[in-house]
Amino acid sequence: MSMRKNFDLSAYLVIGPENTNGRPAARIIAEAVRAGFTFVQIRSKTAEARELIDLTRAAAEIIAAQEKSERVALVVNDRLDVVLAARDAGVKVGGIHVGQSDIPPEICRKYLGADAIVGLSARTSALIDYVRTCDTSCVDYFGAGPLHPTATKPDAGRDAAGHVVTRTIEELAELHRVSPLPVVVGGGVKAADLPALRATGVEGFFVVSTIAGAAHPFAAAEELVHIWRSA
Ligand SMILES: Cc1ncc(COP(=O)(O)OP(=O)(O)O)c(N)n1
Numbered sequence: 001m002s003m004r005k006n007f008d009l010s011a012y013l014v015i016g017p018e019n020t021n022g023r024p025a026a027r028i029i030a031e032a033v034r035a036g037f038t039f040v041q042i043r044s045k046t047a048e049a050r051e052l053i054d055l056t057r058a059a060a061e062i063i064a065a066q067e068k069s070e071r072v073a074l075v076v077n078d079r080l081d082v083v084l085a086a087r088d089a090g091v092k093v094g095g096i097h098v099g100q101s102d103i104p105p106e107i108c109r110k111y112l113g114a115d116a117i118v119g120l121s122a123r124t125s126a127l128i129d130y131v132r133t134c135d136t137s138c139v140d141y142f143g144a145g146p147l148h149p150t151a152t153k154p155d156a157g158r159d160a161a162g163h164v165v166t167r168t169i170e171e172l173a174e175l176h177r178v179s180p181l182p183v184v185v186g187g188g189v190k191a192a193d194l195p196a197l198r199a200t201g202v203e204g205f206f207v208v209s210t211i212a213g214a215a216h217p218f219a220a221a222e223e224l225v226h227i228w229r230s231a
């Protein structure tokens with residue numbers, strides 16, 4: 001079955017080489033997947049294309065080595081060129097995550113095909129109206145945030161006046177109610193946020209630093225997965 005019909009957003013790792021305090025990103029991906037993370041996004045604002053392709057290949061091999069290729073989705077942030085190059089090299093990469101100012105989802109769909117996963121960051125202003133009315137025909141899920149201000153993405157939630165606007169738990173519950181697509185929420189997410197986030201009904205959480213910056217990434221990942229599953 002194609003991953004597009006079968007992905008699990010519940011525990012979603014976003015990671016790149018600049019997030020790991022000098023440790024290999026591949027090692028942290030391996031630990032998170034072993035701990036039960038269900039979705040991996042390769043995201044780097046500094047790596048060159050070749051480094052991104054290599055990391056995407058390493059992530060796909062890690063997922064396959066744990067016999068989770070049919071259950072753990074792998075996507076690349078922003079870089080349609082990297083997804084295409086990785087696929088051309090035989091790497092099992094499921095799709096792409098794009099934002100409002102990135103390559104349009106319909107172009108991603110056109111080049112990646114019907115089986116690919118295309119994730120879209122929901123617009124931060126007027127979020128609820130946006131997800132209710134936007135064209136979702138070629139999108140598979142929404143990323144929403146930030147739950148808290150975050151140094152990982154200082155522009156997340158920044159409004160025209162330069163203020164960071166975070167999403168409230170009430171807003172996220174409403175977002176879940178009106179969204180035609182599954183929603184994953186991130187931005188400064190920590191273990192203590194998960195029970196309230198789970199109660200909104202959204203399909204999952206995404207994290208960078210709570211795993212990639214942790215002294216013990218496996219333990220951090222296991223804790224998040226356990227809390228989400230038992231909340
Ligand atoms: C799952 C998920 N949700 C939101 C984002 C943010 O995407 P975007 O707005 O395009 O910002 P960058 O990540 O490209 O800086 C995401 N990456 N993943």
Ligand SMILES: Cc1nc(C(=O)O)sc1CCOP(=O)(O)O
Binds near residue numbers: 014187
């Ligand atoms: C990639 C990303 N997107 C966000 C959004 O709000 O759209 S916040 C974010 C970074 C999340 O990193 P951390 O878990 O370290 O806060």
Ligand SMILES: [Mg+2]
Binds near residue numbers: 077097099102
């Ligand atoms: Mg983007």
